[in-house]
Amino acid sequence: MSDFSLAPVRLTALAHGGGCGCKLSPAVLREILAQSPAAGVFPNLMVGTETSDDAAVWRLNDSQALVATTDFFMPMVDDPFDFGRIAATNALSDVYAMGATPIFALAIVGMPIGKLSVETIGKVLEGGAAVCAAAGIPIAGGHSIDSVEPIYGLVALGLVHPEKVLANRTARAGDVLILTKPLGVGVLSAAFKQGRLDDAGYAALISSTTELNTLGARLPDIAGVHAVTDVTGFGLLGHALEMARGSGVAIEVDADAPVCLPSSAALAEAGVRTGASVRNWAAYGGAVTLTPGFADWQRDLLTDPQTSGGLLIAVAEDQAKEVLDLAKSLGFVHARPVGRVIEGPAGVTVTQRP
Template structure:
């Protein structure tokens, strides 16, 4: 058996860059029959939120989500860690604490050894252990491409659920992680990524967004989502549509991972960034003279990206200090929300 083999060579895409383009997904979901009224379903598919939420009783709501993808790196243990971190992020983005997970496993068993597949699962289990939850089961199939991810379940008080639809006029937008995961992963597949760049890629994609479970305690936090496959622009647009507001994004404001700017200026990008822009570019106004690489970076798919938080302007400094103290020093104010149609205006400069 030709193993070890480059995991990324077995997949047509990797990480959250595998996601169906936003416009295509909206078209698909539009064909779903209207859901019946379920009084305990607090969050469903209405605003493309990060997870479903079901009220169990007056003090508990169940948060349920699933996320899986093809390899973004070749090391099987790291692939498992990244996929599990990404899946748990949706629980944290709802303000919940995970309680257990189920593994989703699809592997080409004629190409990968049991040891390699076992290492992928071990990587995912190690992240779940760090989050304090077991992998309590799952399902596996023989597939053409390697696929791994989780069903993740969590609990939150019904009055403390954080959604992507409750932002307010005047809120500022804080992003907790640096951008550029898609650029680094594209450079990795092209064998152009330095050891320092790979270290930056692994560090950000395996950092759990545990801070999400504490955000409901912070005054002024009104809405939260995580930035993944649709890029900063795409997930900001979901916030805008959910709250019927306009976003003003500062092109230079987001932190950028080490080595990304030089790679982006050398035209390293993912196909998903191009698809993302084609899907929602009509709802985004760019400033004259904005460099194409910076536009691509705003569309860059973020595997296991940061949280995007809508918070009142007066409370933003305190929240930034809290985020930094909790291990997210790359947190930045990247924009603000204003009255207007659900669209985005990108402006030059930073906050």
């Protein structure tokens, strides 16, 4: 019997999690990395695992550094083409977050053969290839396995000048924090799985998660940009905390500042959330100070896993407008200042307007 005769199946029904919500808990990941053997001394390794940065960086010569990363996950939507697009956009984000320009990618494919048709699997790969084409790069190879759950992602490679690498460990006291995309991706994906997401909400979810963070490759040209990371599986608070710890500074986040995707706040207030947002808070909540009376649903949005989320940029206050203007000229219309970097012990404080 041809696999084209296989009964249609929802991709999300084959996966126990989806998107960046599949990531290991920050606490579990830190424990695993702490037990891993040291990489040794490699003079050309500019960025490794020390500060949980977005990608590895290897100096090739005086004018080029190679940025390398990999990212893959299980589906958060049922449309195979959209799944491929989201996964590829998310993987390339780590290259952009380091200030680099992608040069090519390799595909990572794990599919339950016998449950999904060749046509469906082909649509996943087609979606990933479409995003890479939009980024101006080829998918030059990859690897595939027969997997119990559907998995797709990329190994993404890029180039940047060694003196223009953007890391998460170089934020400075006095910097303004800018976030370029809305929050609420995890909430909307949870609502989708529960059959509670309307067409407008789904369109907003796809639009946000398939928007390439090309802004990142332009940021090294702005001298006041000191540190960058992308906000993904650990939520805004988790990635802000990684920046604070890596930079040895304190970070204040204005809870009312980030834009939220349509209906995500109302859904969060109604109790819609992902298991990952709960795990995130359990993992790092001890290093976050919340304003008294802060509602659980508001916290859930700040710990919400952001598949293919925005860039979190630490920039000198006098050049924040330049970053915002550039972001908006590239289509990041929801870019906003969401906090500040201050002197103090590494940690995050969440403030709320009166």
